[in-house]
Amino acid sequence: MKGLVDSGRPSPETLAHGKILNESLNKGKLEIDKLEQAKKQIKSDLDKNIFSILPQILEELKHEARECQIM
Numbered sequence: 709m710k711g712l713v714d715s716g717r718p719s720p721e722t723l724a725h726g727k728i729l730n731e732s733l734n735k736g737k738l739e740i741d742k743l744e745q746a747k748k749q750i751k752s753d754l755d756k757n758i759f760s761i762l763p764q765i766l767e768e769l770k771h772e773a774r775e776c777q778i779m
Contacts, residue, residue: 718726
């Protein structure tokens with residue numbers, strides 16, 4: 709560890725590599741954020757669709773129940 713501290717300033721290559729890694733990390737974080745947002749949107753859309761379909765399903769079940777009572 710002492711050798712790292714005593715080595716002085718980092719080389720331009722090291723700085724460039726660090727910058728590239730940092731940019732890649734930031735891009736990765738942005739992609740993760742986009743995916744999380746898309747996941748939330750899909751869940752919201754599914755929830756909306758389920759609640760819009762539930763009344764139809766309920767009516768179909770009521771109809772089938774009436775038919776079963778008639779038989």
